[in-house]
Amino acid sequence: MNKPVILSEDTLVAPIVVDAPATPAPAAPAFAVIGAISFSHLLNDLMQSLIPSVYPILKDNYALDFGQIGMITLAFMFTSSLLQPLIGAYTDKYPKPFSLALGMGFTFAGLILLSVAHHYWVILLAAGLVGTGSAVFHPESSRIARMASGGRVGMAQSVFQVGGNLGTAIGPVLAALIIVPFGQGSIAWFSLVAALAIVVLWQIGRWYQPRIAHRKGAHTSLPEDGPSSTRTMVALTVLMVLLFSKTFYTASIGSYYTFFLMQKFGVSTQASQIYLFLFLGASAVGVFFGGPLGDRFGRKYVIWFSIIGALPFTLALPYVDLYWNAVLSIVIGFIISSATPAIIVYAQELMPHRLGMISGLFYGMAFGFGGIGAAVLGQVADWKDINFVYQVCAFLPAIGLLAIFLPQMKHRKL
Structure with missing residues (x-):
């Protein structure tokens, strides 16, 4: 039976509490995931850096000229540059949580092949396989770093990228300690690094998999106060040109700085690798600070x-x-590398609905510009000399004046 409801005066004036959906607070950064993806980036780029580190050995063993060395870099960077934006665009629509681990298998195969290669075309194929592994790795791993950032996207991008820079810096040192004294066949030992990366990336894929459904359901749109589509395209073009100036110069260091030091100052191959490490180590520090400052x-x-x-x-x-070469290389590496996380995150903020494509495009362009730079500069070094290469490349940072055309993006101070 229905009972009468008695409303007291207190009941009538009391506030009514309704369970309303609250605005979710930003999630805290998943530092374990950011650290794991950064460590994977270290392993990935360590293996990539072995290719230019063994150039002196390959040059002596197979009587290669600078043009042929540049073509090895182009083979590695062309596959990475061509595939990265395509893979990024694909994973925007069809995310694959374990693609990172599977892609690392290409790097594993490339290192094994490079250790036993005795013909120039086999070396090119091995370099292309390592580039393919890199193409699979970068777009989705950059997205995972952003997803785990808890809103601190610059910090996450810096930590992610500093892992890659540390790997790039460590690679020449390990090459000097292992590959230079023990020869080309010792490259096979570094396939164990690829195997370790596969294990780590598989665990990251397990963290990423349950979050894919949320990603599919979420719709990210451009902010109302963001730049127009025309200004967005202009800004992206300017960012690519700035990336060109940066990577073209760093390609001159990564591929030929050892030869420059050996020719101009008469240092040994192993000593030149240590000087290269100074530049690459300073670059890693610059990347670390670039994101949080942004x-x-x-x-x-x-x-x-x-x-x-x-x-x-x-x-x-x-x-x-x-x-002073050593001192200046440290200063240059620190300053010029701080642009990398800022450029990537700036581009992601211009097109937040295409994170995979943008990440793949800019990482791919970085590899592509670097590969083209290595090939062109190799030809210039054969035509003139290696010192002339650095005299010309010295003017590349002046292209940075084009940054005046970038729109000012709103940001939240942290």
Whole structure:
């Protein structure tokens, strides 16, 4: 039977509490995932850096000229550059949580093949396989770093990229300690690094898999106060040109700095690898600071500083002695590398609904520009000399003046 409801005066004036959906607070950064993906990036780029590190051995063993060495870099970077935006666009629509682990298998195969290659075309094929592994790795791993960032996207991108820079810096040292004394066949030992990366990436895939459904259901749109489509395309074009100036210069260091030091100052192969490590280590530190500074002060300012700020030092590098070469290379590496996380995150913020494609495009362009730069600069070195290469490349950071055309993006200070 229905009972009468008695409403007291207190009941009538009391506030009614309704369970309303609350705005979710930003998730805290998943530091374990960011650390794991950064460590994987370290392993991935360590293996990539072995290719230019063994150039002196390959040059002596197979009587290669600088043009042929540049073509090896082009084979590696072309596959990575061509495939990365395609893979990124595909995973935007069809995310594959375990693709990172499977893609690392290409790097594993490439290292084994490079260790036993005795013909130039086999070396090119091995380099292309390592480039393919890199193409699979970068777009989705960059997305995972952003997903785990808890809103601190610059920090996450820096931690992710600094892993790659550390791997790139460590690679030449390991090559000097292992590959130079023990020969080309010792490259096979580094396939164990690829096997370790596969295990780590498989665990990251397990973390990523349950979050794919949420990603599919979420719809990310452009902010209402964001730049127009025309300004977005102009900004993306400017960012690519800035990336070109940065990667073209770093390609001259990564592929030929050892030869420059050996020819100009008469240092040994092993000593030249240590000097290269100084530049690459400083680059890793610069990447680490570039992202958080972009979070706090704005990415446009970091881009301005990192590219233009390196110009006085790049202009001086070809004309100083060995000691100041080492000092200037550290300064250049630190300053110019801080642009990388700022450029990537800036581009992602321009098109937040195409994270995989944008990440793949910019990482791919970085590899592509680097590969083209290595090939072109190799031809220039054969035509003139290696010192002339650095005299010309010294002016590349001046292209950073184009940053004036970048729109100012709103950011939240952290």
